[in-house]
Amino acid sequence: MKIELVIATQNKGKLAEFEQMFGVEGFEVKSLIDYPELPEINEDGQTFAENAAKKAETLANYLNQMVIADDSGLVIDALNGRPGVYSARYAGEEKSDVANMDKVLKEMVDIPAEDRSARFVCVMAVAKPNETTKFYEGVCEGTISLEAVGTNGFGYDPIFYVPSFEKTMAQLSSEQKNKISHRGNALNRLLDNKDEWR
Ligand SMILES: O=P(O)(O)OP(=O)(O)OP(=O)(O)OC[C@H]1O[C@@H](n2cnc3c(O)ncnc32)[C@H](O)[C@@H]1O
Numbered sequence: 001m002k003i004e005l006v007i008a009t010q011n012k013g014k015l016a017e018f019e020q021m022f023g024v025e026g027f028e029v030k031s032l033i034d035y036p037e038l039p040e041i042n043e044d045g046q047t048f049a050e051n052a053a054k055k056a057e058t059l060a061n062y063l064n065q066m067v068i069a070d071d072s073g074l075v076i077d078a079l080n081g082r083p084g085v086y087s088a089r090y091a092g093e094e095k096s097d098v099a100n101m102d103k104v105l106k107e108m109v110d111i112p113a114e115d116r117s118a119r120f121v122c123v124m125a126v127a128k129p130n131e132t133t134k135f136y137e138g139v140c141e142g143t144i145s146l147e148a149v150g151t152n153g154f155g156y157d158p159i160f161y162v163p164s165f166e167k168t169m170a171q172l173s174s175e176q177k178n179k180i181s182h183r184g185n186a187l188n189r190l191l192d193n194k195d196e197w198r
Pocket residue numbers: 008009010011014043070071072073074087088089100120153154155156157181183
């Protein structure tokens with residue numbers, strides 16, 4: 001029998017990656033999409049950890065069971081860490097990947113190649129009712145490309161260049177992305193520390 005695992009996300013791109021990565025571990029993955037009656041969680045925290053905790057704890061208390069959440073984003077050095085915790089809504093409330101990438105590329109037109117360093121950051125929170133929430137972080141280093149290239153993945157993947165592959169994240173297969181991504185790295189930490197949260 002598969003163990004049910006609930007992820008507090010509405011992001012279908014994230015969810016697909018979770019399903020792929022947790023599928024091998026023998027879990028059945030559920031998400032916020034399965035609980036449409038729950039009001040939207042306001043991600044007003046100043047850090048990835050705060051927002052991840054808020055998402056995980058809200059759903060854990062509602063369902064009275066363990067829930068995992070992922071708060072993640074793109075941190076660009078030349079933009080003083082933006083879009084950071086505002087990654088999903090950087091160009092506005094409609095959460096448009098294309099508009100978000102356009103905004104970043106416009107803000108970076110004058111930034112030379114050597115100053116375009118960036119990283120994807122993912123903080124996973126594991127919440128259980130009446131227990132202290134646990135956190136697992138993963139990072140993936142890269143640079144911001146001059147234009148969007150590739151159609152795989154989601155979010156800022158087409159403008160995130162991964163030096164080790166000499167490709168953007170959106171040119172990688174999902175298997176390749178999961179092996180090196182911030183989310184893959186955070187999930188490996190989480191799975192390496194099962195005794196802390198199971
Ligand atoms: O809060 P949930 O419902 O999980 O979905 P979300 O899309 O709002 O997720 P976040 O609040 O964590 O915001 C993260 C944003 O950062 C970007 N992002 C995160 N992980 C990414 C990845 O693997 N590739 C590209 N962009 C990513 C993307 O724009 C996301 O919308």
